[in-house]
Every structure is written in C-alpha cells, then in structure tokens.
Amino acid sequence: MEIDNNNKEQFNIPSDYFKSFDDRLFTELKFQKLFPNKVDVFTVPKNYFEDVSLKIIEQNKPQGKLISYDFKTFAKAFVALAAVVVLLFYVINPVGTPEDFDSLSVSSIESYLIDQDQLPYYFSDEDLSNIEDNTSIFDQQLDSEEVIYDYIDQDIIETSWTADQ
Amino acid sequence: MSIKTINPVSIKFEDLVSEYKERLYWHIRRMVISHEDADDVLQNTFIKVFKNLNTFNGDSQIYTWLYRIATNESLTFIKKRQRTTHLSNEDLQDNLIANLSSDPYFNGDDAQLKLQEAINTLPAKQKQVFIMKYYDELQYNEISEILGTSEGALKANYHHAVKKITDHVTGN
Numbered sequence: 471m472e473i474d475n476n477n478k479e480q481f482n483i484p485s486d487y488f489k490s491f492d493d494r495l496f497t498e499l500k501f502q503k504l505f506p507n508k509v510d511v512f513t514v515p516k517n518y519f520e521d522v523s524l525k526i527i528e529q530n531k532p533q534g535k536l537i538s539y540d541f542k543t544f545a546k547a548f549v550a551l552a553a554v555v556v557l558l559f560y561v562i563n564p565v566g567t568p569e570d571f572d573s574l575s576v577s578s579i580e581s582y583l584i585d586q587d588q589l590p591y592y593f594s595d596e597d598l599s600n601i602e603d604n605t606s607i608f609d610q611q612l613d614s615e616e617v618i619y620d621y622i623d624q625d626i627i628e629t630s631w632t633a634d635q
Numbered sequence: 636m637s638i639k640t641i642n643p644v645s646i647k648f649e650d651l652v653s654e655y656k657e658r659l660y661w662h663i664r665r666m667v668i669s670h671e672d673a674d675d676v677l678q679n680t681f682i683k684v685f686k687n688l689n690t691f692n693g694d695s696q697i698y699t700w701l702y703r704i705a706t707n708e709s710l711t712f713i714k715k716r717q718r719t720t721h722l723s724n725e726d727l728q729d730n731l732i733a734n735l736s737s738d739p740y741f742n743g744d745d746a747q748l749k750l751q752e753a754i755n756t757l758p759a760k761q762k763q764v765f766i767m768k769y770y771d772e773l774q775y776n777e778i779s780e781i782l783g784t785s786e787g788a789l790k791a792n793y794h795h796a797v798k799k800i801t802d803h804v805t806g807n
Binding site: 493494497498500501504505508509511512513514515518519522523525526527529530 | 648649652653656657660661664665670674677678681682685740741742743746747750751769770794797798800801804805
C-alpha cells in the first residue's frame, strides 16, 4: 500500500484512494438501486432445522471402536503377563535357598541316619567301630543336653526310664 | 456466557450445532443454491467439526473456524459437482439457475432470480466474498480471518463483484 507523503494531514491514505472512490461509490449506489432491500429468497422445508439438528448429533455419536487384534502384539502381551505372574509367584512364595551340605549340622545328619536306621547302610562295621571310638556324646563341643539326647536312641532312654521306675 | 468466549476445552459439540447450524446453513445454501445440496454440505461440515473439535485451540473465534470449514466444504462440493457432471462451470451454473425458477424452496421474483444468476457467474472467490459481505454481513476483518486474504484484497474483490453483478443485471 503506497502512502501519500505529500498529504499535510496527520493521517495517511492509499495513493489512489480518491481516484477509485467515485467508481466504488457509484457502483454501490447502482446496486442499491437495483436491489434496495435484501431479500431472503431461499426457504427450507418445515421443521428442517429441528430435524437436521437431531440427525447431525445422531450421526456423530461416539461409536464403539473396533479393535483389531494383532497376533504379535497379543503374543508379546501374553508373554509379558506370564513373566509378571511368575515373578510375583517367586516374590510371594520365595523358594528357600538350597542349603550347602556344609551348613547342615553334624547332629542333623546323625539324627537322620539313626532315625532311619540307615547307619549300617552307609558305614561298614569297621567304620562304625571307629565312629564309636572317636566320638563322644561328652565331646566338649557338645554343651547342650538336647544335643546329647540326639545321640541316644529314644528306645534306650525310655527303657532306662522305665527301669528306674 | 456466549459460546464465543468459552474455553475451547469445554466446547460441547451439541451446543455448536444448536447455535450455528442456521447461520452455517444459509452461508452454504447461497453458495450451492439447492436445499438438498446445502443439507449434504451442512452435515459434512459438522462431521468435520466433530472430528476436529479437539484440534481447535482457540487461536480464532469459534464461528470463524466454523465458517472456514463450511466455506471449504462448499467449495469442495462445487468442484466435485463440476467433475461428476462433466459440465463446464458456466453450463453448470446455467443449469442450477434454470432449475431455481421451479425450485419449491425458492420464492424470489424475476429480479431476484436475475440477481442469483449474476452471482453465479462470479469466480468462486469473488462469489464467496460477496455472499459473506452482502448476505452474511460479516466485517472485512472477519472475512479476512476466514479466507486468509488481506482486507484490501477483499474490498477490491467485493467492489469487482458488485460491478459485475450490476452490469449483468442491467445487460451492460
């Protein structure tokens, strides 16, 4: 838009403003003479706007989305879920750590063997004899009465107890 | 509270339909002429509005945004109609005006029929500007926002449209 800098007025105008003014004015006046009143020449069927409103809202109601299952995605989800279930199982019901053989107390091993009458199967007569010679229930390391009684056959205790009675 | 000032996030689609369906209908109708075509375009417009409502970020007035969609849908419809009928734009407009005189939803006299005939000879952009200024009574700054054209260009377009219509009606 060119500005007329020769204008002494405070405000500026486009350079050809007044040149085109007459043309614009008389064109508008001619048009107004032909069509003095703005007329709505178009009409609509009865109740159209009420009906179309309902139609538009019905057309654009959110529909249930059809979800397509991709097998790969489904498989991945299944594996992930299975992993979570397994993890949870171990967290809730942790499996005890296997004990080292060395952590088992000698008393536990001996108790088991004696209770199960397994000694003769694991030791020869010579070994059993050596065990008798080399072990003692009065061993200094054994300072608990409970440990002592673990060595003695329960039958022997009961027999002695009965005899004393 | 006017719907124009409502936060974009809280705009309800049903409220937009209720408030703007008539204004948009008449804007579309004057572009496409027949009621049946205007009905189709109006519904397409609101389908587009519904699908894109979440993208409206309030950077313009809501009715400006709606008008833009309605205008684009009208132009798309007109172009599609021209393609499917395999008629030139001129022949197509002639057919529309010829049908208008027997259209049950047109109640204008001969002068008004002549005016519609003249409007339909205008190029698409000029026709849009004329309808928005003369019939919809929008301000130039509003039309500028809708069409993305400068106000100066719009004023020139309107002036040329009025001149052509006057010349057509008077036989010049």
